[in-house]
Amino acid sequence: MxxxxxxxxxxxxxxxxxxxxxxxxxxxxxxxxxxxxxxxxxxxxxxxxxxxxxxxxxxxxxxxTRAGIFAALLDDGERAFQELVLAGPPPLGPGAPPFDRLVAYGQARIRFLMEHQEIARAALDGRQPIPAGAQTPLSQTHIRMLLGQIDLGPTNLDLLAVQLTGALDGPLLLYMQPTAEAPLSQRVELLLSESWHDLVRRVCRP
Amino acid sequence: MxxxxxxxxxxxxxxxxxxxxxxxxxxxxxxxxxxxxxxxxxxxxxxxxxxxxxxxxxxxxxxxTRAGIFAALLDDGERAFQELVLAGPPPLGPGAPPFDRLVAYGQARIRFLMEHQEIARAALDGRQPIPAGAQTPLSQTHIRMLLGQIDLGPTNLDLLAVQLTGALDGPLLLYMQPTAEAPLSQRVELLLSESWHDLVRRVCRP
DNA sequence: CGCCGAAGCGGGGTAAAGTCCGTTTCCGGA
DNA sequence: TCCGGAAACGGACTTTACCCCGCTTCGGCG
The missing domain is CATH 1.10.10.60 (Homeodomain-like)
Structure with missing residues (x-):
């Protein structure tokens, strides 16, 4: 319609x-x-x-739609990011072991989301049709790919990738929003990055 | 304002x-x-x-706000859920080992979110002021509490709880939305539950 | 170069969210 | 029981997202 x-x-x-x-x-x-x-x-x-x-x-x-504008803005900004991920220097880009790339990817994405949080949240649309930004496909497929290169035993890698994406996006998109009193410092970025590192280490260790 | x-x-x-x-x-x-x-x-x-x-x-x-109505609806429905979590029979309620409770909690929450997905998504509000439903505090604090009862070594449990909450909510709130072609079957619930189990096992094993 | 169908444009129209403020209702204290 | 002020009410008003459709522009093709 x-x-x-x-x-x-x-x-x-x-x-x-x-x-x-x-x-x-x-x-x-x-x-x-x-x-x-x-x-x-x-x-x-x-x-x-x-x-x-x-x-x-x-x-x-x-x-x-209104949200669509912000999605476009985000998409635009994400192109550079995507470039780094797909063809930049390791460990973010190809060349490093998949585990290191996974850690690096999450940390880069956290930084990206923090920098663009206002846009990313505005791109969110509770209404039906459009997913939360053109962003997610990249995150999910990239994480999925890296997981595939790590030996994790029998596991549904697709869903694990979705969950990890949620662990990355959730905090900044859903739960932590800057307010006048607590403006989401760089410290938060650091803590989230460390926490991501920890999470991935736990998930991937044999 | x-x-x-x-x-x-x-x-x-x-x-x-x-x-x-x-x-x-x-x-x-x-x-x-x-x-x-x-x-x-x-x-x-x-x-x-x-x-x-x-x-x-x-x-x-x-x-x-419009989203506020759905948040209230969700909150209302969540009261029963919360009751089960805080005082119901194990493994969801108290009495079981924390690991089992964590697994059970996630699975219960996935079911809850699937049942109330329409409301939960409608309660989402890209605009600033209000967090994504009165739901999150429960999830986060409960997970946080259970993590505290498991020996995980040196780790930022608060952030781990936030991330796990994201892993729970993200898929259903952000990434998977039912469409006419793919109406989010019970199978999805099963798969997500299994995946949650797997994730928690990975995160918590020594 | 000029035609023509499709794609894009513009801005007035509609409906729904959210605000304001004068009026009404509640309820604790005398 | 009655009073006074705080809280709640209602609905007109304003703002904003989003739709519609007649008109304009583009660009492939003869």
């Missing part, structure tokens, strides 16, 4: 008309500006449309 | 005027009816107010 595109991620599809692509870029850029100026909370679709000199309809066509 | 009450959970506060309490009950009951009839997706605040014969202002004062 509401969804016309079958495109899984509301990111850029295969072929997009030149004007459409231009507008998408422009909208993302404008959204970034507004994000810096007033915060995710106060970005309205009308304001975004007006500020970028486009029609409201255009905004919705490009991103489908 | 928007929040006047400092009350952590948007559930019933310590002392509530008789009419207020009555209305809360009535609203929750009405919400349950509508839930059964049209599904969470289609419950609107206006309709809820009208159907229960109350003003819209009342609905918002009681629950703060």
């Amino acid at each position: 509401a969804v016309k595109r079958t495109d899984l991620t509301w990111g850029a599809p295969q072929t997009e008309r030149a004007d459409a692509a231009r507008n998408r870029q422009h909208l993302i850029a404008t959204a970034r500006e507004m994000l810096a100026e007033v915060g995710a909370e106060r970005i309205t679709m009308d304001a975004l449309a007006e500020r970028s000199g486009l029609g409201k309809g255009t905004v919705f066509r490009r991103f489908g | 928007a929040v006047k009450r400092t009350d952590l959970t948007w559930g019933a506060p310590q002392t509530e005027r008789a009419d207020a309490a009555r209305n809360r009950q009535h609203l929750i009951a009405t919400a349950r009816e509508m839930l059964a009839e049209v599904g969470a997706e289609r419950i609107t605040m206006d309709a809820l107010a009208e159907r229960s014969g109350l003003g819209k202002g009342t609905v918002f004062r009681r629950f703060g």
Whole structure:
């Protein structure tokens, strides 16, 4: 009904008309500006449309929903991250033992989520159709792949990967949100990273 | 700004005027009816107010936000669950070894989340102020407590509890949502339960 | 180069969330 | 029992996400 595109991620599809692509870029850029100026909370679709000199309809066509904008923003920022994971230097990139890569991946993802927490949370959409950002596929499949390279005995690796992804995302997406009193310090990042290391060590030891 | 009450959970506060309490009950009951009839997706605040014969202002004062209603519904349903956990028969309730209780708790929570997934997801609110349901405190503190009774060596048990909670909630709240094609079968529950067992075994073994 | 169908655009329209404030109800104390 | 102020109520009002559909623009093709 509401969804016309079958495109899984509301990111850029295969072929997009030149004007459409231009507008998408422009909208993302404008959204970034507004994000810096007033915060995710106060970005309205009308304001975004007006500020970028486009029609409201255009905004919705490009991103489908308010959360979609933030998903796009996240996706955009994630491209660099993904690059590092797939082709960067070890231990995050290929070349290191899978266990070390797993630890490094989690720590990198925690950092990424902390840096983009505002966007990531805004990309969350309790309503039905769209998963919590284009992010998850990467996390899950990557973790899944690394698990496959570690000898874990008989285990459902797919589900283990999902659970570990939850252990990574849950804290920052669901449970810990910054408030005026407790603004999610760097210390939290450090603690979460250590804890992830510990968790993975426990899960993977023979 | 928007929040006047400092009350952590948007559930019933310590002392509530008789009419207020009555209305809360009535609203929750009405919400349950509508839930059964049209599904969470289609419950609107206006309709809820009208159907229960109350003003819209009342609905918002009681629950703060649309998501708040579902949080209240969840909270309500969780009371029985909590009872089982705190005082029911082992291994879920007290009396069994902590490891077994941990396994049982996770499996019970998975079942609970599957049964209430629609509500739980609707209680999710990407916007700032309120955490993802009054649920989490229970999970986290309970898991935390059980971990404390297991000898795990030097570890940050608080964070481990948060991560395990994420491993429990993440799959059902963030990643797996029922669609028309794949309606989240009982099989999923079974697999998740097994996987949880496996995860906990890995985490807790010496 | 000009045609034409598809894709994209714009902005007014709708419905639902959330706010405000004057009025009403509760209830502890005198 | 009656009073006063705090709490709760209601519903009109405002804001915002999201839809619709006539019009414009793009870009492949003859």
